[in-house]
Amino acid sequence: MDQGHGLLANKDPFIFIFSMKRVIVIGGGFAGSYVARELENKFNVTLIDSKDYFEFTPGILRTIVEPEHIKKIQILHTHYLKKAKVIVGCVKKITSNDVTLEDNKKIHFDYLVICSGSSYNVPFKEKDIIKVTRAEHLRDRYNDLCKAKEILIIGGGLVGVELAAEICTHYNDKKITIIHSKEKLIERNHEKAIKYAERFLKKKGVKIIYGERAIQKKKNFFLTDKGNKLKSDMIFLCTGITPNYDFMESNFSLSLNEKNQIIVNEHLQLIGENNIFVAGDITDRLEEKTAQNAERQAKIVVKNIIALENKNNLVSYHSKKTPIVISLGKYNGILDLGKFVLMGFIPALLKSFIEIKEMRKLKQS
Ligand SMILES: Cc1cc2nc3c(=O)[nH]c(=O)nc-3n(C[C@H](O)[C@H](O)[C@H](O)COP(=O)(O)OP(=O)(O)OC[C@H]3O[C@@H](n4cnc5c(N)ncnc54)[C@H](O)[C@@H]3O)c2cc1C
Incomplete structure (x- = not known):
């Protein structure tokens, strides 16, 4: 079993104390890539993702009419992660202290963050x-x-x-x-x-x-x-979406709700497991499954792992209605703020601006 690297050379005492601990993150979407980025300087982080890149999903649909748009919305995990180890593979099983990959390799963790997200339903099997x-x-x-x-x-x-x-x-x-x-x-x-x-x-x-x-x-x-x-x-x-939950079935099937989402407490911990956190589409939080909410949850998880290390109180996650930007092609869209709705060119511009800003942040990191 891979036990991690032990101490990392770092003079910052805060970093020194944490660097012994191994954090495994499952999934490199919005939630997982955020957690890995935020914790890689404080812990020994390993990101395990079934693909080797982060993808800005809200920009995917444009690629159907403008295939070259793909270059703007994908970035290799190894580009924006400077210290974290990246494993391209699929987790098939977890226990309270290790994960098992498809090739049966086991990796021990001190903290696990599950960000396996969701996939689209395919009730019909036809290739077309x-x-x-x-x-x-x-x-x-x-x-x-x-x-x-x-x-x-x-x-x-x-x-x-x-x-x-x-x-x-x-x-x-x-x-x-x-x-x-x-x-x-x-x-x-x-x-x-x-x-x-x-x-x-x-x-x-x-x-x-x-x-x-x-x-x-x-x-x-x-x-x-x-x-x-x-x-x-x-x-x-x-x-609609279906949660990516298969690796939960062998040991944590009771932690899944009827939609196969992972049941979490208010601190986004897997119930009964102090050191396992969950963020993003895969959680059972009753809210719109969006990139924005995935990142909001990831922020809470990061705070709570650090709080556990510092023996501080954990913070709670509160679902709330967040703005939604819907694009209607390149030049039109809708910004739904709940009580207020803006329509036309500005929401379309805003959606493009968010994509450019988010991807630039990763590319320049
Ligand atoms: C077409 C489309 C358009 C969208 N548009 C918007 C939008 O405009 N605005 C918005 O806010 N949201 C939008 N969303 C929703 C948004 O993309 C999701 O809410 C967001 O991606 C969730 O992030 P996540 O990190 O939870 O999971 P994901 O982004 O789903 O990432 C999960 C990652 O985990 C990996 N994974 C899964 N299982 C395993 C495993 N067993 N082992 C290893 N890796 C695994 C997956 O390959 C993936 O890389 C859209 C979604 C789609 C499909």
Whole structure:
């Protein structure tokens, strides 16, 4: 078993005391990369991620119409992490003091931070259905998209709406249909935001079918639960996220809720485990699963690990409604602040600005 490196050469007494301790972070998304960055100078940190780069997920959908955009939203973990060790691999099991990788290598930890995030649902197995989580996957389909005449988007949540907007603002010769099981698009948002998104898409010729589900694929059409046939050359599945929880099943299955999210206490600790913290989409916190909330949770985890080392009181995490920026193509968007909604060019600009700022922060670190 890999036991870590022991003391690191550092004269700062604060750093000296902590550097003996090994922190393992599972997942290098918004939460995990933040934790690894913040703790790498204080602890012996290892980031384990199934991919070797951080990806700014909110920018992924643009890559379907502008494949070169991918360069702007990905950065190798080894670029922004200066001291932390990076292992590219998948964790398959955890106990109270070690993690096991797919190749059965065990790594001991003093603290574990679980930031394994979520993936997109794929209820249909066909190869021509696009998973809208992986930029690489989307980019590979760019040529198919150029050729496709009829496009079906299953799901009218934030991702489905943003994707439809990217496509309809980029091409004016595609027939786009969104099928949505609810009665409103982006239904958890402010009414003004909902109406604006609907108006925007309809004006661009996007057909929206409400209250209906695509249930079965047959050759080049989909059957809906109301018996309609929807023809399409390309299908995008935007039906929501599923937590990445598999490694919990052998020893911590009781720590999962009915949605397979990890149950945490107010300090974001795994219940009953003082030294295991959880942050990001994978937690059971009742709030919108966003990059912003993943980072807010990661900040609490960092504070609490340091507090444990200093024998201080732990801080609590409080869910709150945070602003949401929805892009409608490059030049239009919605900023939903809960009570106040701003629509038009400024939210689109804001979304691009956040992406540039976040990626620059990592590139210059
Ligand atoms: C298309 C799309 C658009 C979005 N747009 C926005 C937006 O505009 N604004 C916003 O705030 N949020 C947006 N989100 C949501 C946002 O991306 C997530 O909330 C955020 O990525 C969650 O961060 P995370 O760190 O919890 O997990 P993730 O970003 O999901 O990262 C988890 C990481 O863990 C890795 N992993 C998983 N299991 C294992 C394992 N067993 N071993 C090792 N590694 C593992 C994964 O490969 C991944 O790298 C969007 C999401 C999608 C899919």
